[in-house]
Each structure stands twice: as C-alpha cells, then as structure tokens.
Amino acid sequence: MISPLLRRLLLxxxxxxxxxxxxxxxxxxxxxxxxxxxxxxxxxxxxxxxxLGQSGMLSFGHAVYFGLAAFVCAHALNAIGAGRLHxxxxxxxxxxxxxxxxxxxxxxxxxxxxxxxxxxxxSLGIAEMVAASALMLPAFFGGExxxxxxxxxxxxxxxxxxxxxxxxxxxIAAWCFLCMIAMFALTQTPLxxxxxxxxxxxxxxxxxxxxxxxxxxxxxxxxxxxxxxxGGLNTINYEIVTADTVGxxxxxxxxxxxxxxxxxxxxxxxxGAVLVSFLQSALSSYTQAWLLYFGLFFVVMILFAPGGIxxxxxxxxxxxxxxxxxxxxxxxxxxxxxxxxxxxxxIALVEMTYRLESDTGPGGGLRLFHLQIDVSSVLxxxxxxxxLVAGTALFVVSLRPLRHxxxxxxxELQARGAI
Amino acid sequence: xxxxxxxxxxxHKSFGRTPIINGVDLAVAKGERHxxxxxxxxxxxxxxxxxxxxxxxxxxxxxxxxxxxTGRPPQEINRRGLSRSFQITNIFPRLSVYENVRCGVLWSLxxxxxxxxxxxxxPDVRARAEEIVERIGLAKRRDRPAGVLSYAEQRALxxxxxxxxxxxxxxxxxxxxxxxxxxxxxxxELIRTVTQGKTLVMVEHDMGVVFGLADRxxxxxxxxxxxxxxPEQIRGDAAVREAYLGTEVA
Numbered sequence: 001m002i003s004p005l006l007r008r009l010l011l012x013x014x015x016x017x018x019x020x021x022x023x024x025x026x027x028x029x030x031x032x033x034x035x036x037x038x039x040x041x042x043x044x045x046x047x048x049x050x051x052l053g054q055s056g057m058l059s060f061g062h063a064v065y066f067g068l069a070a071f072v073c074a075h076a077l078n079a080i081g082a083g084r085l086h087x088x089x090x091x092x093x094x095x096x097x098x099x100x101x102x103x104x105x106x107x108x109x110x111x112x113x114x115x116x117x118x119x120x121x122x123s124l125g126i127a128e129m130v131a132a133s134a135l136m137l138p139a140f141f142g143g144e145x146x147x148x149x150x151x152x153x154x155x156x157x158x159x160x161x162x163x164x165x166x167x168x169x170x171x172i173a174a175w176c177f178l179c180m181i182a183m184f185a186l187t188q189t190p191l192x193x194x195x196x197x198x199x200x201x202x203x204x205x206x207x208x209x210x211x212x213x214x215x216x217x218x219x220x221x222x223x224x225x226x227x228x229x230x231g232g233l234n235t236i237n238y239e240i241v242t243a244d245t246v247g248x249x250x251x252x253x254x255x256x257x258x259x260x261x262x263x264x265x266x267x268x269x270x271x272g273a274v275l276v277s278f279l280q281s282a283l284s285s286y287t288q289a290w291l292l293y294f295g296l297f298f299v300v301m302i303l304f305a306p307g308g309i310x311x312x313x314x315x316x317x318x319x320x321x322x323x324x325x326x327x328x329x330x331x332x333x334x335x336x337x338x339x340x341x342x343x344x345x346x347i348a349l350v351e352m353t354y355r356l357e358s359d360t361g362p363g364g365g366l367r368l369f370h371l372q373i374d375v376s377s378v379l380x381x382x383x384x385x386x387x388l389v390a391g392t393a394l395f396v397v398s399l400r401p402l403r404h405x406x407x408x409x410x411x412e413l414q415a416r417g418a419i
Numbered sequence: 420x421x422x423x424x425x426x427x428x429x430x431h432k433s434f435g436r437t438p439i440i441n442g443v444d445l446a447v448a449k450g451e452r453h454x455x456x457x458x459x460x461x462x463x464x465x466x467x468x469x470x471x472x473x474x475x476x477x478x479x480x481x482x483x484x485x486x487x488x489t490g491r492p493p494q495e496i497n498r499r500g501l502s503r504s505f506q507i508t509n510i511f512p513r514l515s516v517y518e519n520v521r522c523g524v525l526w527s528l529x530x531x532x533x534x535x536x537x538x539x540x541x542p543d544v545r546a547r548a549e550e551i552v553e554r555i556g557l558a559k560r561r562d563r564p565a566g567v568l569s570y571a572e573q574r575a576l577x578x579x580x581x582x583x584x585x586x587x588x589x590x591x592x593x594x595x596x597x598x599x600x601x602x603x604x605x606x607x608e609l610i611r612t613v614t615q616g617k618t619l620v621m622v623e624h625d626m627g628v629v630f631g632l633a634d635r636x637x638x639x640x641x642x643x644x645x646x647x648x649x650p651e652q653i654r655g656d657a658a659v660r661e662a663y664l665g666t667e668v669a
Contacts, residue, residue, distance in 0.1 A: 190525045192532040193514075197522045206493040207471065207503055208584060209526030218532055348491040 100228020
C-alpha cells in the first residue's frame with residue numbers, strides 16, 4: 001500500500017515528466033502550438049474553478065482578468081523592447097499575475113458583495129462593461145487591431161531568446177506546473193477549506209466566525225492572480241492581444257472547460273482544458289461546423305455527465321481497485337461501436353447541410369468517409385436519415401448489456417463493502 | 420448585573436408591522452444553564468436570531484460579557500464568544516464530519532483567512548477537531564460527508580460545530596427536536612458534558628430535557644418574558660401553568 005503522500009509525489013513528478021517529454025513526441029508546429037495553448041488553458045481553467053468549484057461562484061466574466069492582464073503584459077513587453085523597462089521576459093507572467101490581482105481587488109470588491117445568481121449577473125455586467133471599454137479606449141486596447149508585440153527582446157540568456165516555439169513551450173510548461181502546485185496547495189489551506197464551507201452553506205460560515213463575503217473576495221483576488229499569469233503567457237505565446245481576449249466568448253469558453261472537465265475535483269479543469277483546446281484546434285481544421293459539434297458535445301456532457309470527465313473517472317475508481325473493470329469493458333466496447341453508426345449518419349447530415357449552404361453553391365460534391373456525395377440529390381439525405389434513426393435505436397438497445405454489467409459490478413462492490 | 424454572560428435590555432423586534440418580541444429583559448449569569456420555553460410562535464427562535472446577530476433589532480440592547488453587541492454581524496458576535504446551533508440542521512453537507520468540525524475550530528485558533536498555512540499540518544487544529552469529533556460520538560463517521568449522516572448524527576454534528584470554537588456562551592435551538600427517547604437521552608448527556616463550565620441558553624420543547632438540564636427557566640409568551648426562575652419556581656407559577664405548561668408537568 002502506497003502512502004497518500006508518496007502517491008501525490010508520484011503523481012506530480014509524473015505530470016512534470018510528461019510535460020517535459022511531450023514535445024519530444026509532438027514536435028511538429030501544429031502539435032506544439034496546441035500544447036502551448038493547452039498549458040495556458042490549464043492555468044486559466046484551474047483559476048476559474050477556484051471560483052466555481054471551490055467557492056460556488058458562477059462567473060460569466062473571468063476572462064476580464066485574463067484579458068486585462070494580457071494587455072498589461074503586451075504593453076510591458078513593448079516597453080521592454082523599447083528599452084523603457086528592464087525586466088526578464090521569463091518573469092513577464094508575474095506582471096500579468098499582479099495586474100490580474102489588481103483588477104481582482106478592484107472589480108472583485110463589487111462582484112463578491114453578492115453570491116449565487118446576483119453574483120453571476122454582476123460578473124456578466126462587469127464583463128460587458130470591460131468589453132465595451134475595449135472599443136472606447138484604443139490607447140490601451142489598441143482598437144480593433146489589438147496590441148501587437150514581440151517577445152524576442154533583449155539579449156538571449158543561456159541561448160533563450162523565446163524565438164523558437166519550443167522555448168515558449170517550456171516557459172509555459174514551467175509556469176503551468178508551478179501554478180498547478182500553487183493552486184492545489186491553496187485548496188489545503190484554511191482559506192481554501194473555508195471557501196468550500198462558504199460554497200456549501202454561507203450562512204453557517206458566519207456563525208463560526210467567518211465573513212462569507214471576505215472569503216469570496218479573497219478567493220476571487222487569488223483566482224484573478226492566476227488568471228493574470230495565464231494572460232501574460234498568452235501575450236508571450238501569440239504576440240498579439242485583441243479585444244476578444246476580454247470578451248464574453250472567452251469567459252464562456254473557460255466555463256465550458258471547467259464544466260466539461262468537472263468542477264467537483266481539483267484535476268477536472270485540467271482535463272477539460274486539454275480536451276477543449278484539442279477539440280477547438282483539431283475540429284476547426286477539419287470542418288466548418290466545428291462549433292456546432294462542440295456545442296452539442298457540451299450539451300451531451302451536461303445532460304449525461306454533469307460532474308464532468310473527472311466524475312466519470314472517479315466513478316470507475318472503486319471498480320478498478322476491485323479489479324472488476326474487465327467485467328465492464330465488453331459492454332463499453334459494444335456501446336461504443338454501436339454509437340459509431342448514428343454518429344456517422346449525424347455528421348453526414350450536418351456536413352451535407354453545410355455544403356448546401358456554402359459558397360460553392362448547391363450541386364457541389366462532398367467527400368465524406370471516402371465517399372463522393374452529391375448533396376443536390378435526395379437519396380443521400382434519405383439514407384443518412386434512415387441510418388440515423390436505425391443507428392440510434394441500435395445504440396439504445398446496445399446499452400442494455402452495459403447496464404446489466406454495471407448492476408452486477410455495483411452489487412459485487414456493495415457485497416465487498418468497497419462503496 | 421455586571422457578571423451576566425448575556426444580557427438583553429428592552430429588546431423589541433417587529434417584522435413589518437407585526438411585533439414578535441415585545442420588550443424582553445433577560446440576564447443569564449456566567450456558567451448558568453438557562454432554558455427558554457414557551458408555546459409555538461412565542462418568539463423563541465426569533466430571540467435567538469436577534470442575540471446571534473442573524474436579524475437586526477428593532478430597538479433595545481444586547482450585551483455579551485458586558486460589551487454591547489447590538490447590531491453587530493453574526494461573525495463578530497461569534498468571535499466575541501457566542502456560538503449557536505440551529506433548529507433546522509445547518510451544516511456543510513459536502514464536507515466530511517471532521518472538516519465540518521474543523522471549520523468551527525479554525526477561527527478561534529487564529530488561522531482566520533490564512534492561505535499560507537497547510538491546514539492538515541496544524542497540530543493544534545487537528546487535536547481540537549479530533550477531540551470534538553470524539554466527544555460528539557462521530558469518530559467512526561469521521562470521513563463521511565456530513566450530508567449522508569442520519570438525522571440524530573447530524574444533530575450531534577450541529578452541536579459539535581457549535582462548540583468547536585470554544586465559545587463560552589452556547590445557544591442551542593431545540594437540540595433534541597425530532598429525536599427518539601434514547602436519542603434524546605444521548606443528546607442530553609452530550610449537551611451536559613460539552614457545556615461544562617460554559618453558559619448555556621437553549622430553546623427546548625421537551626419538558627423532561629428542560630427540567631433535567633436547566634438551572635433557570637424563562638417562559639416566553641407573545642414576545643414577553645412571562646416568568647423567569649428556577650425549575651421549582653416555574654413549576655409552581657400559577658400564571659405559567661395557565662398560559663403554557665397546562666398538564667404537561669402537573
């Protein structure tokens with residue numbers, strides 16, 4: 001039996017090793033830039049979960065802190081480039097963190113006066129306000145073009161110029177790892193635990209000596225600090241910051257990452273950030289309809305796994321420990337293969353619809369699943385619709401053996417007293 | 420009365436135009452076990468909500484250990500040494516039993532809003548929280564989420580959270596409500612031991628519990644103190660008998 005401390009140590013060093021070795025496998029330009037995007041998203045999503053998962057604050061405006069810090073860093077980087085400021089680029093995210101913290105102290109004082117739905121509404125209002133001022137203050141936000149910058153400033157130190165993307169990756173990875181540890185450590189402090197208490201029952205917290213408003217406020221300030229670090233890394237990575245960075249869409253995106261990954265577990269948002277970043281880069285290069293698939297994926301997750309991927313994993317924890325996972329695998333394999341049929345039909349329908357509406361006009365051929373499809377004829381539509389209906393029925397039927405397998409595994413676990 | 424742990428002076432409370440508390444004067448001496456009884460709607464729970472800072476007073480004053488705490492927020496009254504439980508169980512359902520108690524311990528040991536201490540590595544917090552969990556008899560349920568405990572266990576946890584901060588004035592709102600006979604006996608024993616050397620004020624409907632525990636009893640009827648005295652005096656009070664006790668203790 002491994003002690004919890006040793007297990008934690010192994011987990012963290014494994015994570016560090018994986019982050020260090022990933023570029024060895026994924027060294028192509030596309031994969032590497034995706035890894036960079038993931039690292040930034042992980043910090044951002046974890047900082048978001050300090051609000052939602054840990055303190056019960058549903059924020060619709062967390063990108064405000066991320067984006068404002070990104071702008072501050074862009075200006076700082078330009079000042080470094082012009083020789084007006086002497087500061088190592090490696091530590092630039094720290095400027096972002098401090099900027100995020102300052103805006104958190106300022107704006108959070110207003111938003112955290114309330115909890116629940118009023119908090120969500122105020123956060124939305126603040127986000128709209130900042131997004132609106134982005135167009136009103138072109139000196140800071142750079143108008144529609146945004147603020148462009150150049151990360152290759154000053155003399156290279158030990159050969160680190162941040163010219164090659166791989167160097168940027170390791171910068172992001174190092175900051176990401178530090179932030180993950182810091183944010184995890186924060187969950188183990190009195191403030192972190194009281195944030196959970198305030199999430200569960202703010203009124204009771206008052207009667208054990210704590211001011212829930214103060215707890216929420218401090219958590220938001222710290223979350224803004226980490227969001228700011230992510231914003232600073234974003235500036236270094238893309239060398240441009242536009243008004244979109246502070247926008248509602250960016251705030252919605254981080255919410256989706258946290259939810260898909262699972263807000264009830266510390267590691268949930270990490271998974272969500274990785275998966276959502278991957279889907280966004282990978283899907284968007286394959287199909288125009290990627291936002292539609294992405295939206296549907298989110299809806300399906302919320303409907304059938306409201307606890308996110310993390311809850312699906314922890315659900316199987318006792319099963320794996322009891323060595324019963326093999327009992328479930330045939331059921332999963334069957335359902336997964338049955339799911340392919342309606343899924344393919346659904347994708348065909350969506351892609352055909354998009355082709356119908358696209359610039360090339362109706363009558364254009366579509367290559368899908370190695371088939372040439374003429375979307376102007378009726379036959380492919382009828383076939384796809386029939387396959388969708390039949391495939392859905394097939395999938396529903398295929399769930400039965402899986403359900404039976406789960407029932408017997410559950411009974412077995414209960415008999416062993418494992419749950 | 421300067422040695423009073425808790426003193427209410429001409430306390431009034433109205434909700435809208437409806438008066439609920441009509442001038443309550445009450446002094447609870449240090450170390451006393453004081454029960455507040457009265458029919459439903461007499462304002463007993465409202466009185467607790469006023470004393471603990473949950474509701475603002477319409478007029479009057481509340482003194483805790485001689486200091487005026489009128490209009491102070493609940494957290495501040497708690498920090499000054501008054502802790503209360505709730506009639507409807509009020510716990511942190513997703514936290515474990517141990518963590519529930521620990522939340523009650525942290526402020527009083529000076530850790531406040533700290534984000535630089537590791538909460539698992541604080542020996543004083545651990546010792547105190549473990550001791551409380553042991554005393555409320557939930558050591559075996561230590562790591563269970565509080566939300567899945569039985570009703571009686573949640574009531575015990577409610578008391579555990581209340582006493583965890585080491586407050587010297589404890590307010591218990593119907594601690595045995597909804598319990599079976601044997602559960603009530605356990606609860607009374609628990610209350611007796613954990614409030615040793617402290618000032619206890621409790622609202623209770625079970626007259627067996629009241630007369631078994633209380634040093635003094637106040638009878639609240641229509642937002643006024645009808646009578647206040649030792650259990651014998653209350654038992655013998657004709658007005659109380661007529662207004663409230665009826666045949667229950669006859």
